[in-house]
Amino acid sequence: MSAAPHLTVITPNDLPVYPISPDERLDGNSFVKWNTSRWLASRTFKLMPWEMQGMHRALFDFCQSETPVGTLPDDDEELAFMLRLDVRRLKEIRAMEFGALRNWTRCLCDGRVRLMHPVVTEQVQDALERRALAVLSKEEKAVSMRLDRLRKGLMEQGWSKDVVRDDVLIRRMDEWLLEKRKGKRTVEVYRSAMLHAVQERWIGADVMRGL
Known part of the structure; x- marks a missing residue:
C-alpha cells in the first residue's frame, strides 16, 4: 500500500x-x-x-x-x-x-x-525604471539650463567667464536663489546673489570692484 x-x-x-x-x-x-x-x-x-x-x-x-x-x-x-x-x-x-x-x-x-x-x-x-530615468534626465536638463542662464546673467552684471566657470560657486548661488529669491530672476535678483556670495565668502570681494 x-x-x-x-x-x-x-x-x-x-x-x-x-x-x-x-x-x-x-x-x-x-x-x-x-x-x-x-x-x-x-x-x-x-x-x-x-x-x-x-x-x-x-x-x-x-x-x-x-x-x-x-x-x-x-x-x-x-x-x-x-x-x-x-x-x-x-x-x-x-x-x-x-x-x-x-x-x-x-x-x-x-x-x-x-x-x-x-x-x-x-x-x-x-518600464518604471525607464520612466524614472526619463524624468531624471528631464530634471537634469532643466537644472543645466537654469545654471547656464545664471552664468549668463552674472556675466551681464560684470563677472568674467573665469568666475562663472566655478561650478561650486554657481550651484551655491542657484540654491540660495531657489530658497530666498523665488520667481523671475531680474537684474536686482542677480545683484543680490552676487552680494550674498561675497558676504558668505564663497568668492573674494574684489570681484565686485567697479560693478
Whole structure:
C-alpha cells in the first residue's frame, strides 16, 4: 500500500510579496516591452497551443491596467470574464501545464492575494525604471539650463567667464536663489546673489570692484 502524498497548506503569509507598489501606474508615456526573440525561444511558445497563446498574450496586456500594475486577480470569475470564457473552462485552463495562465503564480499585494508572472514583473519594473530615468534626465536638463542662464546673467552684471566657470560657486548661488529669491530672476535678483556670495565668502570681494 503506497503512502498518501504529503500535502502542504499554503497560507497568504507564505506567499511572495509583489515588489511593485499599488500606487505605481503606467501612464501613456510608459510601455512594457515585448521581447519577441525571448518569447519565440521559450518553452512556453514551443509547447503551448495556439488558442492558449492568444489568451496568454492577452493576459500580458490586461495586467498592465490592473492594480498593482502587472498583476491579475486570483479569481476564476474575473479571469473568465476577461478571457470571455465560462468559469468551468477557465478552471480547466488553470489546471493545464501549458494553459493560458502558465507561470502565473499567487503573490501578496498589500494584503490581497493576486497573480504575478516573473517575466511581466521584470518588464514592468524595467518600464518604471525607464520612466524614472526619463524624468531624471528631464530634471537634469532643466537644472543645466537654469545654471547656464545664471552664468549668463552674472556675466551681464560684470563677472568674467573665469568666475562663472566655478561650478561650486554657481550651484551655491542657484540654491540660495531657489530658497530666498523665488520667481523671475531680474537684474536686482542677480545683484543680490552676487552680494550674498561675497558676504558668505564663497568668492573674494574684489570681484565686485567697479560693478
